[in-house]
Amino acid sequence: MIANLWTEAEALAMQQAAGGDPRARELALRVLTSRLIGRDPDLVMHGGGNTSLKSTATDVFGEEVEVLHIKGSGWDLEVIEAAGLPAVRLAPLMRLRALPALSDEAMVNVQRLNLLDPSAPNPSVETLLHAWIPHRYVDHTHATAFLVLANLPEVADATRELFGDRLTLVPYVMPGFALAKAAADAFECNPEAEGLLLVNHGHFAWGPDAKASYDRIIDHTNLVESWLADRRPAPLRPAAALPAAESAPVLAGLRGALASVLPEGAALPVLDLRAGAGERAFVARPDLEDLATRGVATPDHVIRTKGWPLVLRAGAQTPEGMRAAVAAFAADYRRYFDSHAPLAAGPRTMLSPMPGLVWLEGAGIVGVGATAAAARIAADIGGQSARVRADGEAVGGFHPIGPADLFDMEYWSLEQAKLGKGKPPALQGRVVLVTGGAGAIGLATARAFAAQGATLFLVDRPGEALDAALAALGRDHGGHGCDITGPGAAAAAVAACVARFGGLDILVSNAGAAMTGDVATLPEQVLRDSFELNFFAHFAFAQAAAATFRTQSGARGVRGAEPGQILFNVSKQAVNPGKGFAAYGLPKATTFFLLRQLALELGGEGVRVNGINADRIRSGLLTPGMIAARSSARGVDEGTYMAGNLLHAEVEARHVADAFVMLARAERTTGHVMTVDGGNIEAALR
Ligand SMILES: [Zn+2]
Structure with a gap:
């Protein structure tokens, strides 16, 4: 059943926020019940449905004119504001009723022409239907229950059984001028009705005030809901969800x-x-x-x-x-x-x-x-x-x-007419998995890919940092919490990404951590642990990604879009040993080799494999404490230490992120490592 969400407290708060003008207060209630309808996906979804209010406005001459506030296209009822219910002069809309026909383009044009605010959004294509129903508040939904009723072969009999004369039937006509005419004609045959049932389409109801119209939407919908509940067979027992x-x-x-x-x-x-x-x-x-x-x-x-x-x-x-x-x-x-x-x-x-x-x-x-x-x-x-x-x-x-x-x-x-307008962003539709996605470089990389239209899937340890990173990216991205060095963790994380978005296009194998110690005295376990994270996790994610690329591209081979890409966060340490960083550099050097080996093996399938050598970035690997200790050991201030490169400029996480995106877009580049370190001749590759 649909809940009636009206509360006097919310209505009062909306009216108070609108100020002292009675017209603004009335519009505030129109906004409120529009939102209440929008909050229930069993009433309207994703821009479906629309609402209106007949009111007055004062024009530039100080004269009062009758207007229709009607939902503007592009607005969603759930989050609508007063600006999403622009005012259209009512008199010209009423005059249109006498025309025998009107094209959609001409209708849109005349509606726009009569907006009081020319910068307002286009009034809904159902504007005329709202205008010609002579009630103050009019609401239209595509409620689930009404869609069942509206698509029954015996829709007329069932509607009469349920509502008697309270709902008037309008046979199917495509939305636009002709539907508005058919609905207005049907209304006039039964002016005492409380609403319309648009066959194969949805429901209208109206009332003298916001609450009365909203109450009818809920009551009518629930009448159909309970009628269906009585007739609905016991649900089939579904099979268990697939892991x-x-x-x-x-x-x-x-x-x-x-x-x-x-x-x-x-x-x-x-x-x-x-x-x-x-x-x-x-x-x-x-x-x-x-x-x-x-x-x-x-x-x-x-x-x-x-x-x-x-x-x-x-x-x-x-x-x-x-x-x-x-x-x-x-x-x-x-x-x-x-x-x-x-x-x-x-x-x-x-x-x-x-x-x-x-x-x-x-x-x-x-x-x-x-x-x-x-x-x-x-x-x-x-x-x-x-x-x-x-x-x-x-x-x-x-x-x-x-x-x-x-x-x-x-x-x-x-x-x-909307086709071909605007070019999609360069990486639209690409699914990008970032390991260590909640860290400084990982999240910056995720944001840089998202800015190009990509869909992100972050993998990191479960906890607040991952939750915050996912919240920052927004609802059309996803994530998975795990310890990536655990047995089977990489395959499970890639499977979770595929289960969420259907596949994987770009793996950014980024997670890493620096373990310290000299080789001569290094406990073996420290090196083994470092290999787990700084080499074997990269290896396992690359294997899982390559398997997914093969499953996906089976249908397209190399003739279609790129079947996949792998990007590694390697390290300057892979080519330029730093004192005390053996346990970090050894597995990173192996990962560097992995990158080149994979580029060699996967190139024939069209899969590109590239990486970044970055250095001295503020991140989980280089904490404020480490920066303080190292700068004081060198006898320089922190700024000088961080800018200790050929360009004398600090390298930030966003510079690494941009480099990953550039590699992702460099269509003929594979087996390449790009250096992002502000310039360091000792670490230069060749
Ligand atoms: Zn509709």
Whole structure:
């Protein structure tokens, strides 16, 4: 059931914050209930739904004009502000009702033209529908329960049984001028109604004040929820969730298979597997193939997920099986485009034929996207839409819009106009794993890659530092806490990365620590421990990464995007021994050799292997205490010590981070070590 989140305390606080102007106070309540709706993913998700308020404003002449505050496109209800509900002059919107038809472009234009603030965002494409419903507050959702009801074959009977005359049915029309007209006509046939049910689309309700309209949204939705609960069969018992070690190879293979239908050189997609009990029970259904062909629960989902998912039964989850299934999906998608594009009003550009959702039997529902955020949104919608399908089938059937209507929505002229605008960042879609990711150099490196659009996965010891680093990066990145020298730790960390994002493109093997002592008296165990961290961990991560690269690139070979890269944080110590640093330098010199050996072995597969030799960076290896001791031992101040190089300039973690990114982008460079030390002739490589 949906909770009613209205509290008088929050309403009062919002009004007080708005000041003394009654119009601002009324708008504050509009903002509040919009947010309350946005807080529940079973009401709206990811920019879906919209809300409005009819009010007045004072124009530049001091005259009072009637306006409609309507959600601006690009705003999400969950976090909306007053600026996200721009005011549009109501009178011209009302006049439009007399027109027989209006193109989407002309409608967007006239709505923009009548904004009181010309810098405001575009008013929603459902603006006219809101304008023509003569109630003060109007709310529109794509609630999960209503999507079940709206896609039933007997939607009219079920709606009447539940609501009597309180909800008016509007047959499916694509959002825009024609839908607004159909909704206004339907409203006028039953002006006492409390709301609308838009067939195959969603729910509207209204009221004289913010709370009344919001209460109706909740009450109506819960009426449908309880009706469904009475009819919902006992849930299937899902299989146990797959451990990362088992799901990772399937996901990495799937990622490569998906990429096989992308243009040459394109980045591989990011995946987001949802493996909750509901998703796992859903992908165990015997009727997945049939359900997959039916369409989407509400039209705008097609833009995020495509019109149908790729179904992968357990038997098809081999590299060859997945490649064949993705190729068949792409062929179907081209046929769908070729058969509907000629009927469109103008030329249409075909979108990527790659699936947006995968139903992976035994594992769950996978969202697919060019970025981690796009994959997350597709997975969220995929989860909701699975619940809608399961409930719909239990109470009469899931019968959404068909392919022709799907095409009109997916290839809407307003969406096509967005294509090709803005170049994606250079490393968009690349999954980058950084060991020691919570340390000074690791986190700086993670930030530098994230700034280029990459998706980061940090590996470090569990604890506050890792938690803080992950919080700093934000929700579309991930991490894994472990001691990287433990047995199997590297393979488990790489598997966790693949389970989270579907694969791995760049390993930054960075973690290290300096152990000290002279060789002549060095306890053997100190050297062995140092080898565990400063050599064997690099070796184990490189092995695990190379295995993942091979699983991923099986479908593309070397003709597509780079199959993977490995970057090592080596050390000046690998080539230029420092007194007392034998236990650090010996394994680092071995890691340097590892880098060159891997470059030699993996080059034929297109995998590049490079590294950085950095020196004298403030980090866990060079603490404030060590800096103080060394500078005083040399009789110089700390600044002079830190800038003790040819450039007389301190080298910071961000300089190392930038060098890692440069190597990652240097497409024809492998087996190379870049020096980031401000200049040190003794440590120069050649
Ligand atoms: Zn809608």
